[in-house]
Amino acid sequence: MKQLIALLLFALAITLPAHAQLLTANVPASQPIDRIVAVVNDDVILQSDLDSAVRSIQQQYAGHTEQLPPMNVLQQQVLDRLVLMRLQLQKAGDQGVHVSNDDVDQAVASVAQQNKLTPDQLRAAVEQSGASFAAFREQLSDQITVQRLHESVVHDSVTVTDSEIDNLLNSPTYKAGEVHLAHIQISIPGGADAAAIQTSQTKAEQALAAIKGGMDFHAAAIRYSDAPDALDGGDLGWRRMDEIPPAFADTVESMKSGDVSAALRGPTGFHIIKLIDQRKNDRSMVTEFHARQILIKPSELVTPAQAQQQAQDLYSRIVNKHEDFAALAKEHSKDDTTANLGGDMGWFPQDQWGSIIAKQLDDLKDNEVSHPFQSEAGWHILQRLGTRQSDKTVQLARNQAREAIGNRKSDQVYDDYLRDLRANAYINILVPELREAGNQAAADASP
Structure with a gap:
């Protein structure tokens, strides 16, 4: 504690x-x-x-x-x-x-x-x-x-x-993957003359010599760096390769985990970079759902209790009387984006419509209709139509x-x-x- x-x-x-x-x-x-x-x-x-x-x-x-x-x-x-x-x-x-x-x-x-x-x-x-x-x-x-x-x-x-x-993305210098970096920055004051630039370079070389002499990189960052994150040991966390300035990306790409770069000259000063770890990008496969819904909203004319009862009645008409879900959605649903489509929500990632609907999707089988459930928007009836893996x-x-x-x-x-x-x-x-x-x-x- x-x-x-x-x-x-x-x-x-x-x-x-x-x-x-x-x-x-x-x-x-x-x-x-x-x-x-x-x-x-x-x-x-x-x-x-x-x-x-x-x-x-x-x-x-x-x-x-x-x-x-x-x-x-x-x-x-x-x-x-x-x-x-x-x-x-x-x-x-x-x-x-x-x-x-x-x-x-x-x-x-x-x-x-x-x-x-x-x-x-x-x-x-x-x-x-x-x-x-x-x-x-x-x-x-x-x-x-x-x-x-x-x-x-x-x-x-x-x-x-x-x-x-x-x-x-089309640049020959584009590099995929992620790297965990730490850095030491020795800034050059704006409008600096040759002497001031040399002073900054000398400080960067002193920092590099201390690291080569056995000083921990994070300790060296605390001691020498003037970046805002110096007192955090210069830790930059995980960064995608395309987030790194192009001037440094080539250097980082040629490094192995644990390596420390030479003092690199940048627009605002000198930088020393340590590659802590790296990881490659994998293909991103996402489970998508196809569903449709009926939404009943409380209003000035419809109390919350009446909205709940209307949703329950519609559920009964779909499940017990086998009435057409799409037709009922067009007639009764108050969701402006899906009602005219028969409630069709299209294909979407599970969390696109919020955590409450995401949980219902998990609990349903394909073509199964949910019992009415409530969200901040009102009362929903959800039918899961299918799932697929999307790249x-x-x-x-x-x-x-x-x-x-x-x-x-x-x-x-x-x-x-x-x-x-x-x-x-x-x-x-x-x-x-x-x-x-x-x-x-x-x-x-x-x-």
């Missing part, structure tokens, strides 16, 4: 506004007054914010602290992420992004479910760790806020055409290609957005030992 809470705190550690407490145990009344460690536009980051975020990371790596970089480097990394989070929250506020209590309740329920807890058990676990559940909720709210900012930024900026999908490999490949192209474009759009957001912000790191070259450059470039 302690490990669970540490992971939860770590996942949320960089999302809290400056004047809120970051999931920490109660502190003595004699605690000294906070100092301001950074000014971000018209907001500030306090020492307590930074200390709390650092403690959350240390809790996650309890027993494995050798994977963490020196304290001054860790503090710089955490502060950099606090600054970026603060900028995104400020921009979301300017754009009127709103998160309701219901939104946060749903997020709490989702976190609880992912960790096989009830919301009450999650609350008890957070509070047992000495943390504030109110602050936990506030951090979730911030995460949702940033996600909605991301969606608003990329929504109108990213489109994927059929021709782009065709070009990707969806091509369709799946096109869907995956569309998603891959969209994700790649979205990542680039939002990365550019964050770079501009930071470049145009006033950022002043007040504690000299916490200043990185990148932070200082941003501060110098600010108005």
